[in-house]
Amino acid sequence: MRQARDGDERAFREIVETYEGAVAATVIGMLGPGGTADDVGQEVFVRFWRSLGNFRGDAALKTYLTRIAINLSLNELKRRKRFLDRFISRDREGDDAPLIEPATDGTATVDRRDTRASVQAAVRRLKPEHRAVVVLRMIEGHDTNTTAEMLDVRPGTVMSRLSRAMQALKPLLADHVEKGDD
Amino acid sequence: MTEHDLQLEQLLRDKGRSNFGPGFADRVMRRVEEEPVGWIDSLTLPDFVRFAAAALVLAVALAVFSLSGSSERSQTALEAVLGLDPVTATSIYDAQALMPAASESAS
Numbered sequence: 001m002r003q004a005r006d007g008d009e010r011a012f013r014e015i016v017e018t019y020e021g022a023v024a025a026t027v028i029g030m031l032g033p034g035g036t037a038d039d040v041g042q043e044v045f046v047r048f049w050r051s052l053g054n055f056r057g058d059a060a061l062k063t064y065l066t067r068i069a070i071n072l073s074l075n076e077l078k079r080r081k082r083f084l085d086r087f088i089s090r091d092r093e094g095d096d097a098p099l100i101e102p103a104t105d106g107t108a109t110v111d112r113r114d115t116r117a118s119v120q121a122a123v124r125r126l127k128p129e130h131r132a133v134v135v136l137r138m139i140e141g142h143d144t145n146t147t148a149e150m151l152d153v154r155p156g157t158v159m160s161r162l163s164r165a166m167q168a169l170k171p172l173l174a175d176h177v178e179k180g181d182d
Numbered sequence: 183m184t185e186h187d188l189q190l191e192q193l194l195r196d197k198g199r200s201n202f203g204p205g206f207a208d209r210v211m212r213r214v215e216e217e218p219v220g221w222i223d224s225l226t227l228p229d230f231v232r233f234a235a236a237a238l239v240l241a242v243a244l245a246v247f248s249l250s251g252s253s254e255r256s257q258t259a260l261e262a263v264l265g266l267d268p269v270t271a272t273s274i275y276d277a278q279a280l281m282p283a284a285s286e287s288a289s
Binding site: 009012013016017020021024025028029033037038041042045046049050053115116119120123134135138139141166169170173176177 | 186187189190191193194195197198199200201202203206207209210211213214215217227
């Protein structure tokens with residue numbers, strides 16, 4: 001870490017290789033696979049490179065990078081939503097909007113026999129705030145307090161969002177859970 | 183929590199993760215190399231502390247140097263440290279100092 005802070009690119013590359021899995025899980029979990037997720041993943045590390053001088057090491061590096069990743073992913077989702085809102089009339093805005101969003105990224109056509117693709121597609125159909133909790137808490141395995149800190153919400157909010165998200169995921173993944181397949 | 187809930191959690195843990203395509207680290211490093219590095223961007227905190235310490239020593243040395251001749255120039259200590267000319271009645275009412283252009287045209 002100290003070498004990377006002194007501008008050693010080889011040391012920084014080691015950090016990238018060590019933590020790219022954690023960043024990928026967050027970014028792809030939020031945005032789905034593809035070029036945009038890759039770009040956002042790169043941006044996470046570029047921003048970290050820029051802020052190396054300010055990183056004091058108080059937070060675990062994985063937590064620090066995941067926080068950047070979740071914030072950039074949420075920004076990208078907001079950008080997508082603004083783009084879609086220009087072209088799609090949404091009459092269902094507000095608190096009573098359904099928890100599950102319509103598939104707009106081709107996930108409706110996922111091969112249901114592919115468990116991994118089905119799980120990821122189901123997670124991406126959750127609303128962003130619920131999706132973020134599932135990605136950080138269930139997929140990445142952060143504890144409730146860390147997840148709350150990353151999302152800047154109270155731990156109780158994390159738990160209630162997680163509960164609602166899991167309820168929403170049950171019917172979407174019922175086949176895979178019952179089959180217990182791989 | 184039911185057996186079904188536990189299975190769902192396990193499914194998410196096992197199948198929810200993804201990876202970037204091959205060569206991700208190379209792509210990141212290409213972008214890092216393209217980052218503009220100005221001299222001020224490359225300063226680290228230890229660099230800044232060294233720079234600030236040197237600047238402080240220089241400022242103190244200049245102040246001591248200015249103070250050393252202050253009594254001959256009838257300057258107060260503050261004037262000497264700040265490098266100001268002593269304020270006298272002559273300097274206040276010196277027309278040339280107040281309006282150099284006017285005094286030049288009059289002459």
